[in-house]
Structures are given as structure tokens and as C-alpha cells.
Amino acid sequence: MEATLGQLFRPIQANGRDPSHHYVEVLPSPALRPFVSCYWLSEPRRIIHKTGTEQVQEGAIDRVLPDGCTDLLFEHDEQGQRCLSRYCGVYDHPFVIAYDLARPTEKFGVRFFPGGAYPFVQTSLSEHANQHMELDNIWPILGNDLGEQLLAEGSLAGKVRIMESFLLKRLTARGERGIRKDVRMSNLLHRIFASGGVVGIRELADAEGISPRQMQRKFDQWIGFGPKRFSEIVRFQSVVKRIKLAETAALDWRHVAVDYGYFDQAHFIHDFKRFYGESPLLAAKEFHKASVFYNPLSK
Numbered sequence: 132m133e134a135t136l137g138q139l140f141r142p143i144q145a146n147g148r149d150p151s152h153h154y155v156e157v158l159p160s161p162a163l164r165p166f167v168s169c170y171w172l173s174e175p176r177r178i179i180h181k182t183g184t185e186q187v188q189e190g191a192i193d194r195v196l197p198d199g200c201t202d203l204l205f206e207h208d209e210q211g212q213r214c215l216s217r218y219c220g221v222y223d224h225p226f227v228i229a230y231d232l233a234r235p236t237e238k239f240g241v242r243f244f245p246g247g248a249y250p251f252v253q254t255s256l257s258e259h260a261n262q263h264m265e266l267d268n269i270w271p272i273l274g275n276d277l278g279e280q281l282l283a284e285g286s287l288a289g290k291v292r293i294m295e296s297f298l299l300k301r302l303t304a305r306g307e308r309g310i311r312k313d314v315r316m317s318n319l320l321h322r323i324f325a326s327g328g329v330v331g332i333r334e335l336a337d338a339e340g341i342s343p344r345q346m347q348r349k350f351d352q353w354i355g356f357g358p359k360r361f362s363e364i365v366r367f368q369s370v371v372k373r374i375k376l377a378e379t380a381a382l383d384w385r386h387v388a389v390d391y392g393y394f395d396q397a398h399f400i401h402d403f404k405r406f407y408g409e410s411p412l413l414a415a416k417e418f419h420k421a422s423v424f425y426n427p428l429s430k
Contacts, residue, residue, distance in 0.1 A: 136317065137244060139324035142168055142198035143371050145407075145417060152193070152230065156242075157291055163298055166247035168200055170291050174237040175230075192227045194417075196371065197364045197406050199245035199354065201256065203266065203294075205281050207237040216266035216278035218252070220259030221245075221355035223364065225408040239281060239290050241298075245361070246320060246353045251301050256355035315339055316353050319346065323358070328366030329392040332359050366391055367406040370399075374411060375418045384411060 152173050159167040173193075202219040230236075249256055252269055266274030277297055284290050318339055323330055335358060336343050350358045370391055374382065388399035403411050 142200050145194040168242045168244040171240045172287050175235040192229050195226050197222050199364050201243045201248045203241040205239045209235045214278040214282035216274050217263050218266050218269045219263050249353045255352045257351035260355040323362050323365050327369035328362045374415045
């Protein structure tokens with residue numbers, strides 16, 4: 132995928148509203164930016180008492196939103212000193228993560244940009260949609276070894292270096308074939324991102340001189356969902372971005388509904404709840420509270 136696509140679309144998650152955990156994102160190297168949106172880390176916040184003892188701060192849940200991305204996820208159980216390595220396919224519904232305070236867990240992840248995982252996974256992403264699986268199912272033997280390397284590395288910078296090295300080797304391991312660019316797929320994504328997800332499927336197909344059936348196959352392979360569902364997710368993400376950047380009191384939901392091509396406000400609210408799990412008003416309150424605990428992208 133083109134690096135410029137990342138300038139049109141930046142996936143947004145709801146991480147950061149839970150004060151019990153610290154969340155940070157790190158940008159990949161320029162060579163990997165066409166494929167990787169970010170590396171991220173979520174770890175328990177600790178309170179150091181005057182006595183020198185350490186306590187994990189109490190917390191609740193975090194919400195995971197559909198964003199068209201897929202992730203590599205490495206969970207480090209700090210008590211058991213073990214690492215669970217998984218591949219998370221693309222989701223079209225939200226889910227929540229409940230934190231087990233009795234077993235503090237550090238999570239390190241690689242968030243692939245929409246279309247960015249396929250060159251590494253090399254199977255149709257529709258096969259993995261709406262599910263998590265052991266990383267060994269994707270990369271036998273390699274997945275386990277990678278998890279162990281990350282478990283042994285304590286720093287975020289070190290984990291990023293390990294992942295960068297691994298992914299860059301995967302890019303070059305295919306020799307002269309390299310990672311073949313699918314120009315038509317890039318063009319389709321560009322049109323969807325540029326429109327904020329407000330684009331018709333027939334319009335997309337006609338613009339690229341492709342049949343709807345061919346386009347469906349491409350999206351199943353590269354994204355995991357068809358163009359209609361993916362466009363709906365991009366539109367939802369566009370609304371989330373607007374909510375996140377605006378003051379709650381300044382948001383006029385009727386205008387938002389019109390701006391993003393919904394039939395009316397009721398249609399907008401229903402569609403938003405499908406992807407967020409709650410109303411737009413509650414989402415606005417959560418995002419503005421989250422800004423206290425969220426660290427933006429860093430290099």
C-alpha cells in the first residue's frame with residue numbers, strides 16, 4: 132500500500148480512558164509505513180507508596196473499535212512470565228477488554244494499516260475476519276520465537292527494533308518478487324479514504340473499470356471485508372475523528388449526520404452504535420476524558 136494513504140486515513144482507537152493503564156503509539160520506520168500504522172504498548176500504571184511498595188492502580192475496561200486494521204498482539208503475563216502471541220483479524224463490531232487486576236498484563240502490538248497485513252500473511256484476510264488466533268497458525272515456529280524475543284526485551288524501543296527487523300526481513304525474504312504493488316487496490320482505498328467512506332460501490336467500480344464481483348474478491352483478499360462494509364467502517368472512523376477533535380457542546384448531531392451521508396439523525400445514531408457500542412454523545416464524553424491518559428504517536 133502507498134505511504135500516502137496513511138496521510139488520508141489515520142485509524143483511531145478508544146484506548147486511554149482507563150486510568151489504570153498507560154497507552155502509547157510509536158510510528159514505524161519509513162520503509163514499513165506503507166504497511167504498518169503503528170506499534171503500540173498498553174501496560175498497567177503503578178503507584179509507588181512511600182514505603183517503597185508497588186501497587187497496580189485499579190481499573191475497568193477499554194473499548195476496541197472497528198478500524199479496518201489487523202494486529203499482531205503479544206501479551207506478557209508479568210506474574211507467570213509467559214507471552215501469548217496472537218494475530219487479530221479485522222473486526223466489524225466493537226468489543227471490550229476487561230483488565231484482570233490480579234494478573235497484570237503488558238500488551239505490545241503491531242497495527243497493520245488496512246491492506247498492509249496481506250503481503251506478510253499471504254492468505255486472504257477474509258479467512259481471519261472477526262477472530263483472534265495463535266500466531267503460529269500464521270507463521271509456524273516463527274510466531275513462537277518472536278514472542279519469546281519480545282518477552283525477553285524490557286523496553287518499548289527494544290521491542291520496536293525487534294519487530295522492525297522481523298518485518299523488514301519478511302519483506303526481503305521473497306527475493307526478486309518482493310512485495311508486488313496492487314495499483315488498483317491502492318486506488319480503491321484512496322477513493323474511499325478521500326471521501327471519508329461516503330462513496331457508492333458502483334461509483335468505485337466504475338471509476339476503476341472493475342466489476343463489483345472482482346472488487347469484492349480484492350477486498351476479501353487485502354482487507355478482510357467487502358468494499359461496502361469497509362467503507363462503512365471508514366465513515367464511522369471519520370465521525371470518530373470529528374468527535375475526538377471537537378468540543379462536546381459544539382457538536383450538532385444533525386449536521387454530522389448530513390455531512391457523512393446518513394439518511395437522518397436516527398440512522399446515524401443507529402449506525403454509530405453498531406460500531407461503537409454506545410451513543411455518539413457518550414463516545415464524545417469518553418474521548419474527552421481519555422485525552423488525559425493517552426499519548427499520541429511518537430517517532
